[in-house]
Structures are given as C-alpha cells and as structure tokens.
Amino acid sequence: MGRSPCCDENGLKKGPWTQEEDEKLIDHIQKHGHGNWRALPKQAGLNRCGKSCRLRWTNYLRPDIKRGNFTEEEEETIINLHSLLGNKWSSIASNLPGRTDNEIKNYWNTHLRKKLLQMGIDPVTHRPRTDHLNVLAALPQLIAAANFNNLLNLNQNVQLDASTLAKAQLLHNMIQVLSTNNNKIPSSSPLTMQTNNNLFGQSSYLENQSLFGQPQNFSHIPGANQDEKMMVENQMIEQPLDSFSSLMQMDVQDDHNSLPLLVAASPEESNQSQMMIKNKDIVHRHDTNPSSSNSSFTQDHHQPWCDTIDDEAGDSYWKEIMEQTCSEPWPFPE
C-alpha cells in the first residue's frame, strides 16, 4: 500500500502557528469549508501541509472547542470511558462535546493518570496497583514486631532477620486480606469496609467518587462501535457497580484473575468481559458456583502475588517499601 507523503515536501512550514496563519485558515474554512485538506493550504495561501491545517483546525481553531479546565463530571466521564475503551481518545472525545481527542489525551497523561496512581489504581488496567499496596501501611507494626524479635535475643539459628520477617508478615497480611474478601461478607459490613480501606488506603475510589454510582447511558457514544456500545450498556445493566466492595467479591471468584476487577480495562479485557456478558457467564458462575472453596482460591489466587513479590524481591524493592512506611534507616538495626 502506498502512503502519500503529506508533510515531507520541502519548504513547508512546521512548528507553532502564527496568528496570521490562524486567521487565514479560519477565514478560508468559514468561506469555503475545509473540503479537501490536501488542497486547502494552497487555496488558503498557507505554507503548511494539509495535515497540519486539519490538526490546527480540529484541535484549536474550531469554533465549538471548549477551552479551560475540565469539570469533575468530565473527568469522571473520561475515566469511565477510558476504563471501557482504553486509549481510544477519539471515541472518548466524541462523548465530551467541545473537547478534542488531543486535549483529552494530554489531560489524561498529565492529570488523570497521576490522580489514579495516587489513589493506588493502575491507570492502564484500572485495577488496584499491585506494586505498592497500601496494605503496607501496616508495615510499621511489622517492623516493630521484627525489632521485638531482636529484643527477645532468640537463638541465632532460628532468629529471623528483620527484613525477612517483615516480608513474611507482609505476605501473610496480603493472604489474609484476600481471604477475607473471598468470604461472603456483606459489602457494607464494617469488616469489609475495613478490609478495603486497608487495601486501598481509603474507602473505594469508586465509592467516593460515585464514578459508577449512577447508571449511565452510553448508547449514544458516537465513536464507539456497536459492540463497544453494547458492552458498555450490558456492563452497566449486569454490573450495577454500586459498590466497589461487591465488585471485588464478585471478581475474586474469577479463576483467571488474582486481583480485584474494577472494570474492563484493555480492549482485550473488554472483549473478554463482553464475551462473558454475552454468555451470561458472570451470572451463571455466580449461580452455579457460589462457594468455590477457599482453599482452592488460596492456592490459585495467591500464587500470582507470590510471583509478583518474587519478581520484585530485590532488596531495593523492599527497601523502597520499607522506607515509605517506616522512618527507620535501612537496613534495620540488628
């Protein structure tokens, strides 16, 4: 397939647009429309390539562009749609009147991404992060326990060093958290809330932000294809998502995922979710397999955690974790 060289012609200007160029472009489009972008620059008296003109118009000069800060509502919409559509910025933008895909993309990369990271949510998968779980907030206690172990002055042969003990305790804590979530505890119970608070440092982001509190109608998403629209709608119907806790409990039964599912994230995951929804798989699994044993869960679901920790088990990794939660210098005094 041949590809037309658009911007490699010699002598065409690149870089920031001047006010004069903007005026020329606006004037021409207002009078004649943009029609053929390739031919436009010549007709408008611009020394630019058509692609550059199109970008300038669609991203900046278009009269219906909304400028200024994003509202909270817009932020929520972006996060919602990104969790379902991934980096399909144009599809997301088509659901936000006056916003361009470029603007949304930039806003995501500079603001929303960081915001989610700070909340312990992976901006790519929209799942809780596994690298620096806030469950580590309990680490000072673990360190204290480790130091206490030193104070006991046990036999050198059986004495664990502080870091090893902390690692073991950390793993134990993670296992407890997961096991707790696997039980059928009402999502609103204090225990569950406490567990979630431990895991994510605060009440669920989704609960707090009401991101999924109200079912939204995405059937009008112009950029999304029919499958995507159906997926969004079905997801809202099948999974009211009224509480992150319930979602965690639901997903924790999924044999293939070791971590709680927020919402379908990547397109691949979205497709999987879509297939599951189509097959009524989620409902079926909950009806037919309501009590998958804790032991099998423990075995199947904890392995990835262990793998994760093994993968990152270098001293620097643990040091970083420890330093975030403990003012003690590293290594710990022995």
Place this chain on the structure above:
DNA sequence: AAGGTGAGCAACCGCCTAGTA
C-alpha cells in the same frame, strides 16, 4: 539573578483504514 528541572500542551510523526480509480 541565573541556571536547572519538570509539567503542561501544541504540534508532529508514522501507521492504519476506508474509499476510489
């Protein structure tokens, strides 16, 4: 005051796809 650094954002690049001859 000057230099360094990082964030934010406009613009570019390269690839993909649909349409057409």
Place this chain on the structure above:
DNA sequence: GTACTAGGCGGTTGCTCACCT
C-alpha cells in the same frame, strides 16, 4: 485484486513557562 489517496488516530516530541535551588 491492486495501487493509490485522504483522513483519522494514537504515540511521541519538543517548546514554553513556572517553580526551585
């Protein structure tokens, strides 16, 4: 079916500016 064009998209770059040392 092939070759080509135009438009669109997502990723990346690089400029500007504010803040920090």
